[in-house]
Amino acid sequence: MIPAKAAMQRLVGHRFPGGHYQIEHWENFLLSEATGIEPLPDALAHPVHLFHVPINGVGTSITELFRLAEVDRSAPVSIDYYDWTIHTPIREGETYALSGGITAYERTEREGAPTVDSFTYEIDVAGEGGALAAQVAFRWHYWRFDS
């Protein structure tokens, strides 16, 4: 069943609880290795941490994002874009404060094609002194099928 458009629209403005995240060495090691390189020098974290650190650190999860959007787990989820701005390099061992929420929603309906709900999420990553270290925005498409 396709969720009501109005219910999805009401998610715009939803704020995540917020929280903190510290990248551990093991995590940086394994994630760097998964991209095909050794860990970076000087405790620098691989920039791909800017995918999961904001999501998990802001007090949500991929599972929770799916739940909010009433995603049918058998239906595809696709990615429109990621937009990462890095003000200062992300490092292992530093504690980052995360804040953010759902900032946009759009439903696409076309004759003969599945309905697609698209959500934009924006999360700020602040360093220990409070200065903004990075900003991330991403837009996911949730495909809907009448069952």
Next chain:
Amino acid sequence: MKVEVGDAIPAWTMENVTPERMKTVAAILRDPTPIHWDREATRKLGLEGRLLNQSPINLGYVVNMLMAWAGPTCIRRIRTEFPLPVFDGERVSAGGVVTAIETEGDSRVAECEVWLDLDDGTRKVHARAWIALPEETE
């Protein structure tokens, strides 16, 4: 480092996208999506049991290319789109070209068009990146 508009960024290649790495990444990301680790799930989607690499890791290959070129703290901004998935067993190469150079105070920032392709040119990822350039040397 001397960089000019039109310069190609040296390519970076992942020779073989492996299921083992996808499983590691799924655990780190706490990503419950089975298309990264359950071949039966992708069979049901008509993908013949091929596993889909996580999009941040596809982006990671592009990031690795940029860091190998301009250093590990070079990335100021990267905006990425993912037109096609990367499957297990594929060989993908990141490439790019400098499209503009701007001066910000004492530093120079290169705007680059970057991508991740199969050997046959099929584009899996494309992105625009803003890269802080190391000091120019003769």
